[in-house]
Amino acid sequence: LQKQELLYEGKAKLVYSTTDENVVWIQYKNSATAFNGEKKADITGKGRLNNEITSLLFSMLTQAGIENHFIERKSETEQLVKKVDIIPLEVVVRNITAGSMAKRLGIEEGITLEQPIVEFYYKDDSLGDPLITEDHIQLLKLATPAEVDILKHVARKVNVVLSEFFEKKNLRLVDFKLEFGKTEDGRIILADEVSPDTCRLWDKDTNEKLDKDVFRRNLGSLTDAYEKILARIGGEQHV
Numbered sequence: 001l002q003k004q005e006l007l008y009e010g011k012a013k014l015v016y017s018t019t020d021e022n023v024v025w026i027q028y029k030n031s032a033t034a035f036n037g038e039k040k041a042d043i044t045g046k047g048r049l050n051n052e053i054t055s056l057l058f059s060m061l062t063q064a065g066i067e068n069h070f071i072e073r074k075s076e077t078e079q080l081v082k083k084v085d086i087i088p089l090e091v092v093v094r095n096i097t098a099g100s101m102a103k104r105l106g107i108e109e110g111i112t113l114e115q116p117i118v119e120f121y122y123k124d125d126s127l128g129d130p131l132i133t134e135d136h137i138q139l140l141k142l143a144t145p146a147e148v149d150i151l152k153h154v155a156r157k158v159n160v161v162l163s164e165f166f167e168k169k170n171l172r173l174v175d176f177k178l179e180f181g182k183t184e185d186g187r188i189i190l191a192d193e194v195s196p197d198t199c200r201l202w203d204k205d206t207n208e209k210l211d212k213d214v215f216r217r218n219l220g221s222l223t224d225a226y227e228k229i230l231a232r233i234g235g236e237q238h239v
């Protein structure tokens with residue numbers, strides 16, 4: 001299997017076609033962005049860390065019976081994934097108040113929710129990825145009601161598996177974002193990445209933030225935080 005031409009460049013990844021029409025080659029970049037691209041930096045080691053962490057987490061989710069696009073890690077910064085059509089929705093699951101929800105609703109951060117909350121955001125940079133309702137999803141024809149049910153169901157299942165996994169690593173899964181894609185035969189599977197770029201992870205004892213909030217809020221070294229996550233979840237260490 002060979003890497004072919006660049007199909008798409010996102011904020012954090014490059015996507016290449018391959019000699020297999022059902023497989024794409026992903027390269028994780030070192031760029032960090034926040035606030036819809038307003039804050040940017042190049043951080044050595046970030047691509048390697050997210051590639052490794054995402055690979056470990058997707059393999060774990062596969063073992064837990066959650067179908068996803070991950071095939072294999074190819075190199076420090078590259079992985080092979082199944083080709084899907086990404087549904088332009090960000091599915092956010094929250095266990096503890098933080099981030100945009102805390103701000104929007106005027107509530108304190110760090111309060112454990114009685115029930116996890118699922119939210120949908122419309123993936124559109126020009127609109128700033130707005131929060132949308134299920135009726136808006138119908139209006140924009142982004143997914144059918146049955147597909148929305150699948151997204152919510154799988155997102156909640158991923159939350160149970162990831163929360164239990166991180167709990168054992170002395171980490172609290174505060175919230176996270178998922179993206180889903182459609183395979184050629186019309187199945188909806190988990191795609192994109194699951195990493196400290198897309199999850200909020202707090203140390204269970206100290207509440208130390210070990211995720212992209214370190215970059216968003218200038219709390220210290222992002223790679224130090226991500227290395228800690230990788231070490232706890234059992235990856236190779238590079239420090």
Ligand code: C5P
Nearest residue numbers: 098099100101175176177197198199200
């Ligand atoms: O900013 P907000 O509180 O809505 O983020 C909720 C979760 O979704 C966080 O874990 C954040 O890292 C993730 N997220 C993301 N990509 C975005 C927006 C949020 O991975 N574009």
